[in-house]
Amino acid sequence: MSIGVIIVLIVIVIVAAVLAGAAALSPRARSAFAGGGLKSRFGPEYERTVARHDGDTKAAERELDERLKRYGSLHEQPLEPSERERYTARWTAAQERFVDSPRDAVAEADRLLAELAGARGFPDGGRYEEQLxxxxVHHPHHVHGYRRLHRAALAQTDGDTEELRAALLDARGLFEELTAPARQEQAAPSEETPARTPARDAGKSRHAWTFHRQHAKGS
Known part of the structure; x- marks a missing residue:
């Protein structure tokens, strides 16, 4: 028997052993492998979904797996620089409005996030649950901030000012992800979108600090 034939036979035996091992895995073990992948993909959203299903991990994983199948291939649409600037200006205006009218500011921020998500290619704001x-699937670490903001916007009472402020700040993470420049824009800024300078960044930081201080006075 030639060496080549022996090698082929060895490969066949190894492949057969691997397939047999996979087939021998219990449904519970296969579920554990799948669950691990979903937990890694969804992060904090995985734990929230399990909690919403009263600890039933199988039910939670079925739901998350369905979300992944429906929206995993969704391609986010880029924003034009001018669009990004308009959304950023509107978000800043909502923050500034919070001092005099917290509920109106939260409602405006909620509408803005719904519109922004629609512009990026997600289901439009009229289909909130689908959009969420x-x-x-694509922003699991920040989607809860949007959920919290939406609940605050729909609340029938004025609510606690601190809670409204916390909801607005929590939702900012998703807003920043949705308005972040594409990688190619970050790597090679054009004349229309000049690279940020330390002075501009410092100004933005001062504005964020002003937001916190002003709101603390208005509480």
Whole structure:
């Protein structure tokens, strides 16, 4: 028997052993492998979904797996620099409005996030639950901030000012992800979108600090 034939036979035996091992895995073990992948993909959203299903991990994983199948291939649409500037200006205006009218500011921020997500290619704001599910697949670490903001916007009472402020700040993470420049823009800024300078960044930081201080006075 030639060496080549022996090698082929060895490979066949190894492949057969691997397939047999995979087939021998219990459904519970296969579920554990799948669950591990979903937990890694969804991060904090995985734990929230399990909690919403009263600890039933199988039910939670079925839901998350369905979300992944429906929206995993969704391609986020880029924003034009001018669009990004308009959204950023509107978000800043909502923050400034919070001092005099917290509920109106939260409602405006909620509408803005819904519109922004639609512009990026997610289901439009009129289909909030679908939009939320799609966002949870692509932005699992920040989607809860949007959920919290939306609940605050729909609340029938004025609510606690601190809670409204916390909801607005929590939702900012998703806003920043949705308005972040594409990688190619960050690598090679054009004349229309000049690279940020330390002075501009410092100004932005001062504005964020002003937001916190002003709101603390208005509480």
């Amino acid at each position: 599910d799609a966002l949870s």
